[in-house]
Amino acid sequence: ASHEYPRDQQAFMEAGGMGGGGARSVFKDAPVFQTVRTGNDGTGALEFDLPDNLTTWRATLHGFTADLYAGNGTGSVVVKQPFFVDGIIAKSFHKNDQPEIQLRTYGDQLKTGQAVKIIVSSETLPMKETPYTAQAFDRIDIKLPALSEGTHTLRIQATAGELSDTLIRTFTVIPSNFMLPKTMVEAAAISWTPKVETDRNFRVLFVDQHIGQYFTALQNTSYFWGDRLDDQLGRLLAVKLLNTYFSGEREVLKIEYKQYQNGTKGGLTLFPYSDDDLVLSAHTAATSESSSFNAGKLTGYFDAVWKDESQTTLRRAQALYGLAGLDEPVLLDIRTMLASSEITDEDRLYLGLGLATLGDLDGARTVFNELQVKYGKTQDQYQWLALGDKQDEWLTATSLHAILAARIGDPSSDPLFNYVEDNNTTDVLLTLQKLIFLEQRLPALPQSTVKIEYALGGETKNATLEDGRAHVVPLTSSTASGFALTALEGKALAITEQTVPQDFNAMTKDANLKIQRNYVVNGKVTKTFSENDVVEVHLTVDIAEAAPDGSYQVVDLLPAGLKVVSQPWRWVGSMPDKLSYPYRVDGNTVSFWTGNGHTTIKYLVRVTNKGTFTAEPAMIQSFNAPSARNITNPDTVTIH
Numbered sequence: 001a002s003h004e005y006p007r008d009q010q011a012f013m014e015a016g017g018m019g020g021g022g023a024r025s026v027f028k029d030a031p032v033f034q035t036v037r038t039g040n041d042g043t044g045a046l047e048f049d050l051p052d053n054l055t056t057w058r059a060t061l062h063g064f065t066a067d068l069y070a071g072n073g074t075g076s077v078v079v080k081q082p083f084f085v086d087g088i089i090a091k092s093f094h095k096n097d098q099p100e101i102q103l104r105t106y107g108d109q110l111k112t113g114q115a116v117k118i119i120v121s122s123e124t125l126p127m128k129e130t131p132y133t134a135q136a137f138d139r140i141d142i143k144l145p146a147l148s149e150g151t152h153t154l155r156i157q158a159t160a161g162e163l164s165d166t167l168i169r170t171f172t173v174i175p176s177n178f179m180l181p182k183t184m185v186e187a188a189a190i191s192w193t194p195k196v197e198t199d200r201n202f203r204v205l206f207v208d209q210h211i212g213q214y215f216t217a218l219q220n221t222s223y224f225w226g227d228r229l230d231d232q233l234g235r236l237l238a239v240k241l242l243n244t245y246f247s248g249e250r251e252v253l254k255i256e257y258k259q260y261q262n263g264t265k266g267g268l269t270l271f272p273y274s275d276d277d278l279v280l281s282a283h284t285a286a287t288s289e290s291s292s293f294n295a296g297k298l299t300g301y302f303d304a305v306w307k308d309e310s311q312t313t314l315r316r317a318q319a320l321y322g323l324a325g326l327d328e329p330v331l332l333d334i335r336t337m338l339a340s341s342e343i344t345d346e347d348r349l350y351l352g353l354g355l356a357t358l359g360d361l362d363g364a365r366t367v368f369n370e371l372q373v374k375y376g377k378t379q380d381q382y383q384w385l386a387l388g389d390k391q392d393e394w395l396t397a398t399s400l401h402a403i404l405a406a407r408i409g410d411p412s413s414d415p416l417f418n419y420v421e422d423n424n425t426t427d428v429l430l431t432l433q434k435l436i437f438l439e440q441r442l443p444a445l446p447q448s449t450v451k452i453e454y455a456l457g458g459e460t461k462n463a464t465l466e467d468g469r470a471h472v473v474p475l476t477s478s479t480a481s482g483f484a485l486t487a488l489e490g491k492a493l494a495i496t497e498q499t500v501p502q503d504f505n506a507m508t509k510d511a512n513l514k515i516q517r518n519y520v521v522n523g524k525v526t527k528t529f530s531e532n533d534v535v536e537v538h539l540t541v542d543i544a545e546a547a548p549d550g551s552y553q554v555v556d557l558l559p560a561g562l563k564v565v566s567q568p569w570r571w572v573g574s575m576p577d578k579l580s581y582p583y584r585v586d587g588n589t590v591s592f593w594t595g596n597g598h599t600t601i602k603y604l605v606r607v608t609n610k611g612t613f614t615a616e617p618a619m620i621q622s623f624n625a626p627s628a629r630n631i632t633n634p635d636t637v638t639i640h
Helices: 215-222 229-245 278-285 295-307 313-325 331-338 345-357 361-375 391-408 413-422 431-444
Strands: 053-064 070-079 084-088 092-094 098-106 115-122 127-135 140-143 150-160 163-174 179-187 202-208 376-379 382-385 450-456 459-465 471-475 483-489 492-501 513-521 534-543 552-557 562-564 584-586 589-594 597-607 611-615 619-622 629-631 635-639
Touching (some): 084 150, 092 611, 098 115, 098 127, 215 229, 215 492, 295 313, 313 331, 313 345, 331 345, 361 391, 391 431, 413 431, 450 471, 513 619, 513 629, 513 635
Antiparallel strands (some): 098 140, 098 611, 150 163, 179 492, 202 471, 202 492, 376 382, 534 597, 552 619, 562 597, 611 635
16 A cells, blocks of 8 residues: 555535625635735735635745745634534435435534524425524434436525524535446438437537547547556546537546655656656656646756666657657757667657657658658558567557657658557557647647538527537437437538446456455444444455556545545544555545555545445556456445
């Protein structure tokens, strides 16, 4: 298991008031981050709106003078009200959950035992205004009605005499944490209608045929499962490109970048606390996310490898490629190395990428053409570079060659990418290479104007597609029957974008990997808990000798009624033996890493809400060969 527990993320209390104000609905962890220029006396002013949290805000200030003197300081901003209502409500529930929410009133003008009235209602759930009576400071548990998929809002009104407060809380209900894209890409034609394979809401996109050909690659990558840095970067970049070119509205998840650059050398790592990875570092430097890392440390890392003549020529060429991605002045160094008789053709690939990155397109084109003549193969809609002895080596070389083709604008870039996309690797992942290609290729694709007309719900609508942008039609399984394309000018693709829950029975599982999950309370295995329980979660894994070498990630999905205990010593009288510490906690997703053999990962969770909750399967997956994976059975837990 990994190195350190994150600090406990204490929830801010939601604020209230004395009446007359609006409902509290805006809650943030960091309300402002701004720069202020002071006057000659060193003072400055900053005005901003605080969110609706009731808390003590910590203000941290850093100051710099023109002659580079610096100072810092901290202060506090206390926000409080005489009366407010607070609720413990998960941010997300499974559609099969039957949760109860906890509500409690607070305030320095309340008296113990004072009568309080609370009204809970929802416009998105079958929950009319329902009054409850309670006493000040006492908790009440309210059972939510049957949950339906989507985003829901609760309105919670509390009164105590003349005191009042209204709180708005929002949560989502999902069919599964394991969602898979189900995409159909077809040539748009008059009378076209979507093929519906889900009872969930979905989208139909009309897009220029050139850009549309890459939708499936982006969509699949955006749902890729894995905690390797290249997996996470691939997902992030894919979502950004989908939002830009396909009118996507998906949240761009943040990456804890510091976890992947914490070594002394300054390079990036595949996962926290692993060794620096030169190829990963060089490819990351070539993406639009390169500025998210410490560029100074990364430059020093590449520079040390490049200047170390004991390194292989391949590693030195990769280091130059990384320096080029950081816009370092290494053009002459690349040209000098290319003139050497001691380098290999694999070295030339990376050096050619370095030339193209720094703008020497003529030099990069020369490298590309020489390699194409020597190793290039063509069949049907595919081209590839037969550089190496194994299929993985061909695919790796072809992915780099495709990036080079995209950078120099060579027409072979698409058939090269098609080969990489449509063939599977055995022991390597090319996620990041694909996204580097797409970042280069999509802006350079030819664009044409397309006009469409379609019927929907008895109405006729028109749209013009320009500048490579998509037109989106939201549909449901019921409204889809009233949709048809009635007119078309130009060539477009019609994309039906659906997502479906993972079928766990159909998931490919590696027999060399075993994983079992148990919940333990007071030494006994159970799936029934009480509200004051601290629960041990045991994830027992067995990795056979025949399984792929290297490290594995073990990912558990906690049910909505439980939360990770990040500081165990605060919750238990005596610490359990051999607790494990996750390298990442993201909401109710808890991730560990482990090596080969047999081990039991133990961590603590605490009860947050009563009810019946779905615990989706925990998973073990190889970092090096993601297709090697297995899962536990799903569970249902009950909290009294």
